[in-house]
Amino acid sequence: MTGTPRGVSPEMHLEVTMLFEEYGRLLDADSLEEWTTLFVPDCRYEIMSRENIEQNLPLSLMLCDSRDMLDDRVYSLREANVFNIHYDCHIIGPVRVTPQGDGWTATAAYSLFQSIQAGETRLFSVGRYHAELRRVDTVLRIVRMRVVVDTGAILTLLATPI
Template identity: 30%
Template sequence: MDFQDYFELTQLYADYASAVSSGQWELWPEFFTEECSYRLQPRENYDRGFPLATLSFESKGMLKDRVYGIRETLFHDPYYQRHVVGAPVVRKAEGERFECEANYAVFRTKLSELSSVFNVGRYIDVVVRTPEGLKFSSRQVIYDSEMIPNSIIYPI
């Protein structure tokens, strides 16, 4: 992996964090390939090889459906999220395909309340080069705590 590839990869991670922190949910699916996988899973299940996930989407179309649900059908107390993402560690690079990991922390701020730590864990990703630039073909969001507040509405 050369410097340009790593720069583009870190830009992908930074742009993703900015998009999902901004509340512009329609941007979220555009970080993925058409045939993609996005799974949100507790660490215990991941470490033990259990398939049960909190959220699991298997295509960009499913991600777009989730955005529609967030915007049009889900009712919840509004809150803001702020994502802090560490630099990606490249575990394997083969041509135009990169296997990466990065730690993350998500802070949540409800209206008229103090900010709190909402979710902490790591991303385990497969990133591929497309004509539009680098995209996630697989994103596993492995959160550390077995306890999550109420439900997860927005993308992590």
């Protein structure tokens, strides 16, 4: 399966890559309300640890199985939760796009850095995005996003989406 996946033109690949770019950029800008608009209403967003998946322990570290639930989560981050203020910075690698049914699957590795107000940056998490995408009207949207994190240790600190 080396090379350009069958049926994925440079135009399509660019469109998916720009969706991932926007995903990371909106999170980095703390534009969480705009970030949720990338998802369809009946979406599923979950964060799982790679260790759990490989041990067949399908425990989600974060799970929202609709856009409403994702919006609620963001609302509670704004209104209720207390967590360390930080800047996120997502660095996303090349995206692999594969046609699947009437949509596409897409995967990319990411690294996520967090900077705190004292000015220090730490590596927060690395892992991989596994997305299912569908075109809604003319716009590409996320139907399902599974974030598989390699970094298990710091997830007790998980507050904002990855």
